[in-house]
Amino acid sequence: MTAPGVDGTSSATYTTPPxxxxxxxxxxxxxxxxxxxxxxxxxxxxxxxxxxxxxxTGNTAGAVLTGLIAGGTSAPVLHKLVGP
Structure with a gap:
């Protein structure tokens, strides 16, 4: 990357990317x-x-809610069971 210097010429500046x-x-x-x-x-x-x-039950909304609750409550349990 180049930036203009004090005297109008360009001076090269180098930066390291992330x-x-x-x-x-x-x-x-x-x-x-x-x-x-x-x-x-x-x-x-x-x-x-x-x-x-x-x-x-045949109730779609109730089944979705039940599935979300089951998945949400099983995640912390699986986190402790699987281990790092």
Whole structure:
């Protein structure tokens, strides 16, 4: 990157790019393996419980709410069970 100097000429200034943008360096992972496993497990539990609730009652809104509650409550439990 060049910036004009005091006398009107351009002087080169060098800045280092952020860590994820350096040449030849891959950006960091969006999720860790632990977080991915917990979220997939909680999503699976939510789908199964929500599906079973829909099959037993036929109420779509109640099944969605039941699935969301099941997934939300299973995430902290899976977080402790899976371990880092």
């Amino acid at each position: 860590a994820g943008e350096r040449q030849g360096e891959a950006p960091g992972a969006l999720l860790t393996g632990h977080a991915f496993l917990v979220l997939v497990g909680a999503g699976f539990i939510a789908l199964v419980v929500g599906g079973l609730a829909y099959l037993s």
